[in-house]
Amino acid sequence: MIVQAQQQLLETTLIAQSNRTRRIQFDRGATSKTVKDSVVRGTRDIYLVGASAQQTMKISLSSLENNAVFxxxxxxxxxxxxxxxxxNxxxxxxxxxxxxxxxxxxxATYQLYVEINNAVKTETLKTKNFKITINSNCQEGEVTCDHVSYEGINANTGESLQLIGKTLHTTCADGITPCRFIGYEFLNGKYRYMVTEDGSLLVYQGExxxxxEQGTWQD
Incomplete structure (x- = not known):
């Protein structure tokens, strides 16, 4: 039993020593980076990424045999x-x-994609019970945006909820092209949050x- 325990300890030590830690550095002017590598069974590849609060981070990991996770x-x-x-x-x-x-x-042979973006547009909505901050993380000029963040703070409890969502638009006459902006949509499990252009907060469970709650957009 003692020999077996010592062997297990040695194996654990060797595995721990095999873990690799590296920092991901973005090229000048870039907001994303792709790393291609492989990880040995029982070890971990650890990547450090410096970022700031309220930035959005998008990570995707693919592997040749669908056998890598993070x-x-x-x-x-x-x-x-x-x-x-x-x-995301x-x-x-x-x-x-x-x-x-x-x-x-x-x-596992894998490809790791990391993207970090700053909020391009920030809006604040105040209702009776909530303060909602919306950050749109798409470039100006884009009609639709699938990278919108929601932070809702309950004015009574101080609790905070953070979600990722998208913009909502009416559809033009062709039935495809997005037309007039009508607000934002965010999903939270079985719940759907909508913040409309006129300042309404709507929360749905299914239909x-x-x-x-009606609110006011802050300058």
Missing amino acids: DLVTPQGTVIKKEVTSV LVLPLNGDYKIIVGGTRGN KLLLE
């Missing part, structure tokens, strides 16, 4: 995504985030309207 860890050490292959979220803190890549079976 964890995303905040600068404070909290795991906010575990064993996933993609994520608003970052809560400043500092170095860890993307920890590992294989689910055998060795059932759970909450409606």
Whole structure:
């Protein structure tokens, strides 16, 4: 038993020593980076990415045999995504985030894509019970945007909710082209949040309207 325990300890030590930690640096003027590599079974590739609160981070991981996943860890050490292959979220803190890549079976050859964007447009809506900050993370001139963040703070409890969503538009006469902007849509599990152009907050569960509050856009 002692020999077996010592062997297990040695194997664990060797695996830990085989983990690799590297920093992802974006090229000048770039907002994204792609890394191609492979990870040995039982080890982890750890990538450090410096970012700021309220920036959006998009990560996608693909592998030749669909056998690679990653964890995303905040600068404070909290795991906010575990064993996933993609994520798109608003970052809560400043500092170095860890993307920890590992294989689910055998060795894994993978491609890791990381993108970080700043908010191009920020709007604030105040209703009776909520303060809502919306950041649009698409370039000016784009008609539609699928990278919109929502932060809603409950004025009574101080609780915060962060979501990722998109813009909403009417459809032009051809039935395809987006026309007039009408607001934003955000999904939170089985709930759908809508913030309209005229300042209404609507929360649905399926087709059932759970909450409606009229607010005012702040300058």
